[in-house]
Amino acid sequence: MDYRGTGASDKPDVPYSTRGFADDAIAVLDKLGVDQADVYGTSMGGRVAQWVAAVYPHRVRRLVLGCTSAGGVHGIERTNEVRRAxxxxxxxxxxxxxxxxxxxxxxxxxxxxxxGDHGMPPHAVRGHLLASNSHDAWDVLPDIAASTLILHGDDDVLAPVANAQLLAERIPQARAHIFAGARHAYFEECRPLSSSLVVEFLGQSCR
Incomplete structure (x- = not known):
């Protein structure tokens, strides 16, 4: 699925938010006739997945959050040096x-x-940046009912690894796995292990 503003999706010049992207994801599931799904989101997708699981708990069987953050005052943000880069x-x-x-x-x-999609129009680029920067799901994380697996590289400067433990402590049925030496794209660099962890997690019986 392409988020609004990216890929083959419409690119309206309207405010974007991670909460709104979550509603879009549910709209896609509705269109497909999917009542419940396993949800795996990384980075911005992980922020969106938090809202999907918290606001629509009956639609999510299991949740995987990768290299992401709860945002807001509780999130550990990237440094100004990284922002400038x-x-x-x-x-x-x-x-x-x-x-x-x-x-x-x-x-x-x-x-x-x-x-990322380097063909995004400028207004969509700005909209996505604002959506990411304004994300704050801290208050709704305890509402997540799905068993949750959190994955993160310990050398991630885009989403510092301290966020993984914060999410694991805030989400009721969550556990975290940290990939030593991995950066933001742990899901590519550590693909054999990360994929096997996800497949095993999704194959477990629900509690």
């Missing part, structure tokens, strides 16, 4: 470095397809 003319180079370790890049030279 992301708005420089060479931001794509900086982003690749934040996503993958040098050793993994040497063995996997790209192209990297997890760096």
């Amino acid at each position: 992301l708005v420089r003319p060479d931001s794509r180079t900086a982003l690749v470095d934040m996503m993958y370790t040098p050793g993994w890049r040497a063995e996997n030279p790209g192209p990297y397809t997890t760096l």
Whole structure:
């Protein structure tokens, strides 16, 4: 599914929010006739997935949150140095470095397809940035009823790893797994292990 403002989805010039993206995800499930789903979101998708699971608990069987944050005053935000790097003319180079370790890049030279939609119109780019920056799901995290697996790399500067423990403590049925040495794109660099953890988690009987 492409979020509004990206890919093949409409790109209205209206305010965007992670809560609104969650409603969009539910609208897609409704259209497909899917009453309940396993939800796996990373980064911005993890922020959206928090709302999906908290506001629509009966629609989520199991939840996986990757390299993400609760946002707001309780979230551990990236440093100003990282923020500045992301708005420089060479931001794509900086982003690749934040996503993958040098050793993994040497063995996997790209192209990297997890760096976002570079065809987004300027208003959509701004809208997504504001949606991410204004995300704050802290108050509703205890409403998440689904068993939850939290995954994170411990060398992640885009979403510092301290966020994983905060989420694990705030969500009732949550546990966290941290990938040593991994950056933001742990799901690619640590794919064999991360995928097996997710598959095993999703295959377990619900409590």
